[in-house]
Amino acid sequence: xxxxxxxxxxxxxxxxQYKVSFVMSSIGQFLVAFTTFxxxxxxxxxxxxxxxxxxxxxxxxxxxxxxxxxxxxxFVRGFDTFSGIISNGEFDRIMVRPRNEILQVLASxxxxxxxxxxxxxxxxxxxxxxxxxxVWSSDKIATLVLMLIGGFCVFSGLFIIYASICFFTIxxxxxMNIFTDGGREFGKYPISIYGExxxxxxTYVVPIALFQYYPFLYLIGRTDNVVYMFLPLVGVxxxxxxxxxxxxxxxxxxxxxx
Amino acid sequence: MIELxxxxxxxxVAKRNAGLGEAVKALFRREYSEIRALKNVSFKIDEGEMVGxxxxxxxxKSSTIKIMSGILTPDSGECVINGRVPWKERIEHVKEIGVxxxxxxxxxxxxxxxxxxxxxxxxxxxxxxxxxxxxNELTELLDIGEIIRTPARQLSLGQRMRCEIAAxxxxxxxxxxxxxxxxxxxxxxxxxVRNFIRTIxxxxxxxxxLTTHDMQDIEALTERILLIGKGKILLDGTxxxxxxxxxxxKTLVVDYTGERIKTVSGLRVTKDLDGHxxxxxxxxxxxxxxxxxxxxxxxxxxxxxxxxxxxxxxVVSLYKEFEI
Numbered sequence: 001x002x003x004x005x006x007x008x009x010x011x012x013x014x015x016x017q018y019k020v021s022f023v024m025s026s027i028g029q030f031l032v033a034f035t036t037f038x039x040x041x042x043x044x045x046x047x048x049x050x051x052x053x054x055x056x057x058x059x060x061x062x063x064x065x066x067x068x069x070x071x072x073x074x075f076v077r078g079f080d081t082f083s084g085i086i087s088n089g090e091f092d093r094i095m096v097r098p099r100n101e102i103l104q105v106l107a108s109x110x111x112x113x114x115x116x117x118x119x120x121x122x123x124x125x126x127x128x129x130x131x132x133x134x135v136w137s138s139d140k141i142a143t144l145v146l147m148l149i150g151g152f153c154v155f156s157g158l159f160i161i162y163a164s165i166c167f168f169t170i171x172x173x174x175x176m177n178i179f180t181d182g183g184r185e186f187g188k189y190p191i192s193i194y195g196e197x198x199x200x201x202x203t204y205v206v207p208i209a210l211f212q213y214y215p216f217l218y219l220i221g222r223t224d225n226v227v228y229m230f231l232p233l234v235g236v237x238x239x240x241x242x243x244x245x246x247x248x249x250x251x252x253x254x255x256x257x258x
Numbered sequence: 259m260i261e262l263x264x265x266x267x268x269x270x271v272a273k274r275n276a277g278l279g280e281a282v283k284a285l286f287r288r289e290y291s292e293i294r295a296l297k298n299v300s301f302k303i304d305e306g307e308m309v310g311x312x313x314x315x316x317x318x319k320s321s322t323i324k325i326m327s328g329i330l331t332p333d334s335g336e337c338v339i340n341g342r343v344p345w346k347e348r349i350e351h352v353k354e355i356g357v358x359x360x361x362x363x364x365x366x367x368x369x370x371x372x373x374x375x376x377x378x379x380x381x382x383x384x385x386x387x388x389x390x391x392x393x394n395e396l397t398e399l400l401d402i403g404e405i406i407r408t409p410a411r412q413l414s415l416g417q418r419m420r421c422e423i424a425a426x427x428x429x430x431x432x433x434x435x436x437x438x439x440x441x442x443x444x445x446x447x448x449x450x451v452r453n454f455i456r457t458i459x460x461x462x463x464x465x466x467x468l469t470t471h472d473m474q475d476i477e478a479l480t481e482r483i484l485l486i487g488k489g490k491i492l493l494d495g496t497x498x499x500x501x502x503x504x505x506x507x508k509t510l511v512v513d514y515t516g517e518r519i520k521t522v523s524g525l526r527v528t529k530d531l532d533g534h535x536x537x538x539x540x541x542x543x544x545x546x547x548x549x550x551x552x553x554x555x556x557x558x559x560x561x562x563x564x565x566x567x568x569x570x571x572x573v574v575s576l577y578k579e580f581e582i
Contacts, residue, residue: 006380014368017409089362095329097381098353251331254269 003099007107015112022112029116033066037124040188051193057220058189060128064144065187065212067121068151074118076156078109080180082163085109091253101250102243105163134220143219143229150211150232151187157235157242158183158206164242167249183208190216211235259465260303260326260433265335267296267321295321296332297489305432306463308455310470310480310497314577318489319469323435326467327357340432353382356426360438363418364425365410371421372406375428382429389428396424400454416447423451427458434458436468440475452478473570485576492580500572508546509565510537516557525549 015022040062044055053061078085082105085091094104134140162176183206191199191213202209211232218228270290296318303309313319324330325337328344328351337344344351358364365374379389397403400420405413413421419439426434436455440448456479459466468480476483476497483500485493493500509528512519512535519535521527524543529536539549546564553559 003380006377010366010369010373010377013373014366017368089359092324092329092359093362093364095348096327096352096355096357098349098383099381100349253330 004103004107008110011107011110012112026112026116029114030120033117033120036188037062037120050189053190053193056128056131056133059124060132060134060219061190061212061216062188063121063124063128064147064216065151065184067118067125068148068211069155069184069187070114070118070121071148071152072155072159074111074114076106076159077111077114078106079159079163081109083166086166086253095253102160102246132220139229140219143215146229146232147211147215147219150215150235153239154207154211154235155180155183157238160239160242160246164246164249167252167254179206187212207235207238259305259307260301260339260467261337262302262322262326263300263336265296265299265322265325265332265337266294267318267325267330267332269293269295295489296325298335299486299489299491300335301484301491301494303465303467305465306459307482308459308466308468308480310468310476310483311486312470312476312483312573313486315471317486319486320437322486323357323437323467323469327355327435328352353429354431355433355435356429356431357435358422358426358437358439360419360436360441363410364422365418367411368409370407371402371410371413371425374410374421375406375425378425378428384429388430392428392430393424396427399457400424401450416443416450419443419447419451420454423454427464430462431464433465433467436466436470438470439468440470440472448472448474455479473573485580487577487580493576500576501566506541508539508541510539510546510549510553511535511561511563511565512537512553512557512559513561514553514557514559519553519556522552525552 040058041055044050044058048055050058073080085094085105085108090108091105094101094108097104129136129144158176158180162180165176186194186198186202187208191202191209199209199213202213214228214231217223218225269292271293299318299322311319311322321330325332326339326344328348331345339351340354342351365371366377375393378384379386384392397406400423402417402420402424405417406421410418410421423436423439434455439455440451443451452475455466455468458464466479468475470476481496483493483495483497484491514533514535518530519527519537521537522544524540526538526540527535528538537549537553539546550562550564553562
């Protein structure tokens with residue numbers, strides 16, 4: 001962790017060399033997320049509710065997903081640009097340093113400009129938490145925290161899988177964005193509105209619904225089943241196969257010619 | 259110290275013809291061809307040795323280096339360095355090696371070099387005291403005291419390469435892998451880098467393995483040479499042995515006044531101008547001293563020089579000999 005901070009400080013110092021660019025991209029990130037928020041706001045202005053969920057409920061759902069995604073993105077973004085790290089040979093360098101590879105990959109690309117998006121998510125949470133008509137008892141707060149942790153882990157796991165695929169092929173990974181960025185977009189609304197099929201897929205294959213939909217039902221009082229509260233922890237377990245896949249990938253690492 | 263036994267490595271390379279149509283086709287059906295990058299590579303290197311690893315492009319030099327530094331896992335074979343298998347105990351292994359890739363930087367691009375050094379200190383868990391001592395020594399030897407406060411991106415290639423080498427020695431490794439360390443450097447930087455490598459090898463007893471295409475590097479630095487071609491080790495010997503192998507022919511360049519020189523067996527004229535002649539002596543038939551005696555008995559020599567094969571020529575003849 002201390003080393004991660006050192007990396008962070010050196011990258012921050014590097015990015016600060018281009019001050020204008022830094023400020024502009026932070027603002028840009030903020031605006032992108034903000035427009036989605038506006039779109040949702042105007043839609044609810046006309047329709048009042050989606051599939052039985054009110055605007056403030058959906059907003060809470062969206063805020064949680066966005067916060068989890070932004071956190072994952074802020075810290076685990078290194079994996080997103082991993083194909084670049086492999087194809088320009090940077091990974092060779094990582095392999096000859098006596099530290100865990102994952103830590104090094106994470107630390108090699110820390111995106112401070114994502115703070116704009118994280119800020120947006122925090123603002124939305126601040127707005128959504130009091131307006132959601134949820135009675136914030138201690139178990140509800142715990143649920144919210146678990147949702148954030150579970151979401152962070154699931155998105156991180158997805159980024160790791162994304163990166164591990166790079167060991168086998170260095171091209172055409174865009175389809176993985178369906179799960180990462182797509183997951184974020186899906187996560188705007190409670191998963192059930194997409195229908196049974198999508199819900200099953202996002203429960204058993206890519207466990208996005210586990211940290212988003214089910215605990216969310218518990219949060220807004222649609223169910224009293226306490227099990228739903230702890231489902232985000234499955235998201236944490238999701239990391240294990242992801243990391244195993246990563247290890248297999250490293251054995252297959254081919255490096256690039258030089 | 260370093261021992262490789264029967265290391266094999268195969269790469270799968272996707273192939274397709276040029277053109278958009280072919281590219282689309284390749285999406286669905288790929289044709290792979292296997293390239294056997296390394297075939298039963300075996301060698302042994304002792305502590306404190308300095309070894310030149312040479313061979314044409316694509317011969318397998320970099321692959322071998324990558325296996326020895328724990329980046330690649332070979333298909334079969336054994337490799338033990340300092341008693342460890344690099345790809346199995348990667349983290350322990352890489353603490354004791356330093357690697358310089360001449361074509362790639364390991365410094366953080368936008369920050370002063372000394373900041374990169376500080377981070378490397380933390381990555382390798384070097385304690386403050388030995389880090390300071392080491393850094394002072396390295397900056398002095400490589401003459402980089404002036405430039406380590408400059409961001410890496412503003413350094414010239416020669417300056418940066420010196421910083422790269424310093425960076426890979428901060429943790430005082432026992433083995434140093436140099437992959438084309440003098441590529442693209444000017445004469446002054448090259449000589450500085452060579453002198454430094456020699457000093458490090460002598461004073462710290464660091465084992466150095468050097469790949470290069472620059473034969474002057476080899477001549478200036480290494481005693482022992484490993485020649486690899488098409489994935490096989492073709493030759494393992496000292497530079498002198500190599501030279502002897504190729505030194506049966508010497509070239510004589512003579513400036514003279516007088517009649518034309520009459521040749522004898524073992525002496526052949528390759529270039530004949532008025533008052534200037536170049537001859538090749540086959541030393542198995544005629545010792546050089548005798549050849550000179552014959553020439554000076556015939557004409558009035560004003561200048562004479564003897565040239566053996568250069569390392570460059572030797573390597574070319576080796577490549578030809580092994581058809582690589």
